[in-house]
Amino acid sequence: MPSQIVTLTLNGAERELIARPSMTLLTALRETFGLTGAKRGCAQGGCGSCTVLLDGRPVVSCLVPVVTVDGSSVETIEGQADGERLSDVQQAFVDGFATQCGFCTPGMIMSATALLDRNPDPTRQDVIEAICGNVCRCTGYEPIINAVLDAARRRRQAASDSEEREPAGAER
Known part of the structure; x- marks a missing residue:
């Protein structure tokens, strides 16, 4: 099969690459x-x-042929921070000492982010199930599970604070 042009939204920006049929999403991201x-x-x-979000769902990018993501949205750990400001999940990992060597951390954070995006109030069991594919x-x-639960609490608190600051009668 010949190479093909793949267009995707990568961390919010439209990007293109020429992909070989055997190229994985992980290879494209890294190389x-x-x-x-x-x-x-x-x-x-x-x-x-190697977990990233593909159209909002966590996937192991080493198994995803990049030619299959044409037209999709991909989010990586690099897209989580806003400049120097860490995402709520990243900050909870730092504050909760949920990293040691750091090799698994990007994948854990991406899996946790996907969980919290779909379930703002997860149980401990929900967190365990969400990260079960991350070694x-x-x-x-324990620190990872606690950090994800803390990030969920922070998100709920931020949403509550935002609602309180909204003027009465303001249209949503």
């Missing part, structure tokens, strides 16, 4: 776009270190 946050771990979809050999998972 074409220079986004090295998603890690090449097992290269078999079992460790979750961490350092933390023992």
Whole structure:
């Protein structure tokens, strides 16, 4: 099969690449776009270190042929921070000491972000299920689970604070 042009929205910006049929999304992110946050771990979809969001859903990018993402939206760990300001999930990981070596952290954060985007008030079991495809050999998972629950609390508090600042009778 010949190479093809793939257009995608990458961290909010439209991007193009010429993709070989065998190229994975992970390879495109790392080698074409220079986004090295998603890690090449097992290269078999079992460790979750390459997790990114594809149209809002967490996927292991090492198994996704890049030609299949034409027209899709891809979010990586590099797109989570707003300049120097970390996302709520990233900040909760820092504050909760939920990282050690850091190899799994980008994938964990992306899985957690997807969970909180669809479920703002997860239970501990919801968090465990959301990160079950992400392997961490350092933390023992407790700090990670607690950080995700803390990020959820922070998001709910920020939403509540935002509603309180909105003037009465303002249209939503």
